[in-house]
Amino acid sequence: MADEESQPQIRTTSEAWESLFRTQVAVMRRMQQLPEFKKLAMREYDVLFNLSHCPTGWTRLNELNEALLISQPSLSRMVERLEAKGLVQRRTAERDQRGIEIALTEEGRALQQEIGRVHVRHLHEMLAPALSEEEFKQLQFLTEKLRTGIKDR
Amino acid sequence: MADEESQPQIRTTSEAWESLFRTQVAVMRRMQQLPEFKKLAMREYDVLFNLSHCPTGWTRLNELNEALLISQPSLSRMVERLEAKGLVQRRTAERDQRGIEIALTEEGRALQQEIGRVHVRHLHEMLAPALSEEEFKQLQFLTEKLRTGIKDR
């Protein structure tokens, strides 16, 4: 009871999660309606965003899939559509002939940056009034710690 | 610069949001695969969950829609399906003949509780190792403050 690092109560974890989840829904709902997502659905932007953050530029399809909530077949087809739109390119992985690697095209990178800039600004306008600089940093710290500490399986 | 409650930097807000969002994705991906969501898709459970938290039992469709990320027509049809499964019931709102109110049926409430119990336990197993009791409470505090402080429009 007097431990500094006491094991959390089941109620505490579930309430914290529920609050985090509800907050995510509230923010996403507002963002979905913003004009930057008329050009490209948010899920598709999310793919471009993830690709833009990959150091080598190329990402394995299965790896990308882990950062998204859609199923493997859905991603497979979404990439197909993004390729048809000229936003991403694909190639078979060199070291594994089963695998596919994808990357942004020039056009895809440009679109991601264009949407990204506006998006970040809207996000800031929406969220900044709610917390102080210090509180946002705490929030980032806690969510990162939570994410890296999740028990697998 | 020396303010205790300094306005957050644009970088700080977007990094905090990205971290929160990625954490949500990481948790949701793991949860989606858990056996409790074989019976009922997570989005459908989410509807039952929201209904279970309504004090009067009955909720307006448009009000419920605000707590979800799906579109109004999608919710309309989801409720139709949930009604067909016997999990929810609907009636026209008394004070507004345009409106629909829905509530859980006995069966719906039972199923929500059944899934909810397992779900909360799995959530706890997954998340508890990552943060302390105090940190979860901070996380809850910050996400609640963020949610209530979001600027509308």
Place this chain on the structure above:
DNA sequence: TCAGTTTACATGCTTTTGCATCTACTGACA
């Protein structure tokens, strides 16, 4: 009080999603 606007939900139609399954390749082990 009544024309015009707005709001709440339903519906037609297309696109996207997911499940189950298939194919092709890899890696491990005998």
Place this chain on the structure above:
DNA sequence: TGTCAGTAGATGCAAAAGCATGTAAACTGA
């Protein structure tokens, strides 16, 4: 080195989602 389980992604098909629009009720303001 050949068999066999496991993995990566594609594909057929049914379910669900979204967009545009329809209908009906509720406000609004001359």
